[in-house]
Amino acid sequence: MIEGIIMTLENDKVLIIGGTSGFGKEIAIMAQHKDADVYVIGRDQDRVNELRYEENIQGSSLDAQDKDQLNHYFKKYGSFDHVISMLGGAMAGGFLNSPVEEIREAFDAKFFANLQLAQIASKHLNKNGSIILTSGSGGHPYDASGAIIGNQAINTMVAGLAVEMAPDFRANAVSPTWTPTGLWRDMNSKQLAKQTVDVEENVPLGRVAKIEEVASAYIYLMENDFITGQVLKVDGGVDL
Ligand SMILES: NC(=O)c1ccc[n+]([C@@H]2O[C@H](COP(=O)([O-])OP(=O)(O)OC[C@H]3O[C@@H](n4cnc5c(N)ncnc54)[C@H](OP(=O)(O)O)[C@@H]3O)[C@@H](O)[C@H]2O)c1
Numbered sequence: 001m002i003e004g005i006i007m008t009l010e011n012d013k014v015l016i017i018g019g020t021s022g023f024g025k026e027i028a029i030m031a032q033h034k035d036a037d038v039y040v041i042g043r044d045q046d047r048v049n050e051l052r053y054e055e056n057i058q059g060s061s062l063d064a065q066d067k068d069q070l071n072h073y074f075k076k077y078g079s080f081d082h083v084i085s086m087l088g089g090a091m092a093g094g095f096l097n098s099p100v101e102e103i104r105e106a107f108d109a110k111f112f113a114n115l116q117l118a119q120i121a122s123k124h125l126n127k128n129g130s131i132i133l134t135s136g137s138g139g140h141p142y143d144a145s146g147a148i149i150g151n152q153a154i155n156t157m158v159a160g161l162a163v164e165m166a167p168d169f170r171a172n173a174v175s176p177t178w179t180p181t182g183l184w185r186d187m188n189s190k191q192l193a194k195q196t197v198d199v200e201e202n203v204p205l206g207r208v209a210k211i212e213e214v215a216s217a218y219i220y221l222m223e224n225d226f227i228t229g230q231v232l233k234v235d236g237g238v239d240l
Helices: 022-033 045-055 067-077 100-124 145-165 189-202 211-223
Strands: 013-017 037-042 058-061 080-085 125-134 170-176 231-234
Touching: 013 022, 022 037, 022 045, 022 211, 037 045, 045 058, 067 100, 080 100, 080 211, 100 125, 100 145, 125 145, 125 211, 145 170, 145 231, 170 211, 211 231
Parallel strands: 013 037, 013 080, 037 058, 080 125, 125 170, 170 231
Antiparallel strands: none
């Protein structure tokens, strides 16, 4: 290690919004192994309890799209070194065949939910802290309209936030492509297997990501103090 550069999460206070499943849960476990002080948020109380029981990670059940609940949370738990957001979902359907409401909902859940979070969380960051949002790769505008616009909006937002929050704070995003996580818990095993094969055929690296591969990108972005405004794609080259 170069003298004077400390790349560690030891004793850093890390909040993972959406840390009870999928990528977020893995980030929580990895950060805890690096001796960070880890906090997670999810809506489902059972999953929050499970994480406490299985991994001894403390969590809170709340809807992080709700401004009042978020403000209350930060008031109670104070400021953090890093705030990570998994807010956002997915949608299938193009621009012409999808109800406007559905596209609006997908965009709201991705862009406005994270914008609101960034506005609140940026007031509760310790010096040299960072915000990391979650974007997305793959898919096409013609069959994932609202989701694609949401991802593009996240990428644009982190570029703006990075400058607005500098020099004391950083903002970045991680962009995974389709990965089997809790996001797809409503798919049955046959649907999951078919989707996995479809993705594998379209990804240059020929497979889907391991959840750990995506989670490690957030750890890297937390630890490296000279990266800001970037979208780190962990997607096997799907858009190439
Ligand atoms: N997996 C993929 O294929 C893929 C691909 C590209 C991008 N992404 C992006 O990755 C993120 C999802 O991560 P994931 O795939 O790991 O899904 P996941 O397993 O479903 O995890 C999502 C986490 O976020 C929490 N969450 C969602 N909405 C919340 C809210 N309003 N308030 C509080 N907690 C909330 C969930 O807990 P509760 O459900 O209990 O609230 C859960 O802990 C999304 O931003 C998605 O767009 C995923």
